[in-house]
Amino acid sequence: MNRNHLSVSDHLNVEDVDCTRLAEKYKTPLYVTSKKALKNNFNELKEALDNTYSNNRIHYACKANTNISILKTLRKEGSYIDAVSVGEVYLALKSGYEPSEILFTGTSVSNKELEYLVEKDVKINIDSISQLERLSKIGSPEISIRLNPGVGAGHHDHCITGGKESKFGIWEDKIVKAYEKAQRLDFDIKGIHMHIGSGIRDVNKFISPMERMMDIAGKVSNEIGIEFEFIDIGGGLGIPYKPNETSLNLKGYSEEITSIFKSKIEEHGLGNPTLALEPGRFLVGDTTILLTKVNDKKSNPFHKFIGVDAGFNTLLRPAMYGSHHGVINATNPKNAGRYIDGAKETEINKKVDIAGPLCESGDLLAEDRPIKAKIGDYLAILDVGAYGYVMSSRYNSRPLPAEVMVEGNKSKLIRKRETLEDLLNNQVD
Numbered sequence: 001m002n003r004n005h006l007s008v009s010d011h012l013n014v015e016d017v018d019c020t021r022l023a024e025k026y027k028t029p030l031y032v033t034s035k036k037a038l039k040n041n042f043n044e045l046k047e048a049l050d051n052t053y054s055n056n057r058i059h060y061a062c063k064a065n066t067n068i069s070i071l072k073t074l075r076k077e078g079s080y081i082d083a084v085s086v087g088e089v090y091l092a093l094k095s096g097y098e099p100s101e102i103l104f105t106g107t108s109v110s111n112k113e114l115e116y117l118v119e120k121d122v123k124i125n126i127d128s129i130s131q132l133e134r135l136s137k138i139g140s141p142e143i144s145i146r147l148n149p150g151v152g153a154g155h156h157d158h159c160i161t162g163g164k165e166s167k168f169g170i171w172e173d174k175i176v177k178a179y180e181k182a183q184r185l186d187f188d189i190k191g192i193h194m195h196i197g198s199g200i201r202d203v204n205k206f207i208s209p210m211e212r213m214m215d216i217a218g219k220v221s222n223e224i225g226i227e228f229e230f231i232d233i234g235g236g237l238g239i240p241y242k243p244n245e246t247s248l249n250l251k252g253y254s255e256e257i258t259s260i261f262k263s264k265i266e267e268h269g270l271g272n273p274t275l276a277l278e279p280g281r282f283l284v285g286d287t288t289i290l291l292t293k294v295n296d297k298k299s300n301p302f303h304k305f306i307g308v309d310a311g312f313n314t315l316l317r318p319a320m321y322g323s324h325h326g327v328i329n330a331t332n333p334k335n336a337g338r339y340i341d342g343a344k345e346t347e348i349n350k351k352v353d354i355a356g357p358l359c360e361s362g363d364l365l366a367e368d369r370p371i372k373a374k375i376g377d378y379l380a381i382l383d384v385g386a387y388g389y390v391m392s393s394r395y396n397s398r399p400l401p402a403e404v405m406v407e408g409n410k411s412k413l414i415r416k417r418e419t420l421e422d423l424l425n426n427q428v429d
């Protein structure tokens with residue numbers, strides 16, 4: 001990951017496009033994605049994996065961002081899909097993915113959803129034994145089973161998906177039974193899966209769950225004779241959000257996981273399975289900024305506030321997880337140096353809170369930041385490509401924002417801004 005799609009001249013630029021022009025043209029709040037960054041991220045990860053274990057598959061975890069232009073761009077680069085809902089499967093199919101390229105991993109899945117998945121012929125990653133039993137009455141698609149490897153990790157408690165507090169997957173003590181049942185019910189068993197959590201930048205956190213899962217895959221294979229076509233180790237690859245945070249060591253990650261993978265498939269005689277990965281944040285996180293306009297400024301004896309037109313309706317992560325996103329004044333990017341290599345940084349002592357327009361005290365996009373801005377300036381909130389737009393809402397009856405994709409010196413609207421009339425959609429008088 002790097003931010004070399006961002007640069008500074010008089011203003012902040014995404015690739016070769018001036019952000020203030022984008023904001024004037026498409027209005028704000030505006031999500032702006034760099035196509036170059038998106039392709040780079042995919043290819044950087046693919047290359048690292050190909051160098052260590054070429055029988056690999058990247059399933060983009062599209063819960064991070066389901067804009068169809070992003071889905072289409074990643075498919076062209078060679079991505080597969082990890083989908084968590086019928087809606088995501090629908091969007092992936094509409095974006096040109098083949099059913100065989102989609103793996104559905106849901107939780108608390110209804111029979112109606114299972115019917116849709118069977119009809120569309122996508123692979124289903126089983127989250128519970130009840131799901132397996134219910135699915136057997138609907139069809140016999142290709143399946144894998146999600147294991148809870150007993151350990152998890154993540155940037156926030158809400159983002160840890162392995163271990164004893166987690167609702168996801170099937171615990172080790174029931175996993176052989178689950179596979180036996182799948183055999184008895186005549187399912188076409190293709191794989192085993194885990195996903196331990198999200199936002200992990202420390203390679204070591206992946207090691208013990210990875211070893212655990214490979215040993216369990218060995219046990220399942222040897223005890224009941226299952227041959228895995230794929231072993232899916234999930235996503236979770238983190239990115240740095242704060243200036244002092246380091247990136248995940250991609251080469252180290254790839255070397256470490258593939259070395260465990262190779263030695264364990266040999267130790268347990270697992271053949272030549274495909275290594276599947278499901279990154280979301282890593283592929284899209286740093287590709288996108290959110291442009292927001294400064295509406296107001298005020299202070300009390302304790303705080304200085306810059307009031308902008310984006311709130312937690314537009315970007316939920318700071319309010320939901322206390323997440324940090326870098327902020328640059330796109331109109332006057334004096335302190336971009338802390339976020340963009342080669343850009344200058346000037347000393348700004350004034351610390352401010354960036355406040356949104358919602359009627360909620362927790363509606364702060366950033367706190368205590370060295371930002372100087374005038375009313376009418378545009379601010380860029382960085383690294384919002386993952387879990388940004390997809391978690392936005394119409395809270396306080398604010399229409400959803402627009403999205404733009406930049407490629408070189410061109411920009412393209414990839415999602416229209418909602419209008420006030422859209423607030424009436426589906427309401428019945």
Ligand SMILES: Cc1ncc(COP(=O)(O)O)c(C=O)c1O
Pocket residue numbers: 061063064082105161195197198199234235236237278279280281282386
């Ligand atoms: C099953 C599954 N796979 C992949 C991901 C992608 O996670 P991340 O965006 O952290 O790579 C998630 C989200 O945590 C997930 O639940």
Ligand SMILES: N[C@@H](CCCC[NH3+])C(=O)O
Pocket residue numbers: 063159161198199317321386387
């Ligand atoms: N929404 C979370 C990530 C959750 C990943 C999906 N299980 C975030 O913004 O960091």
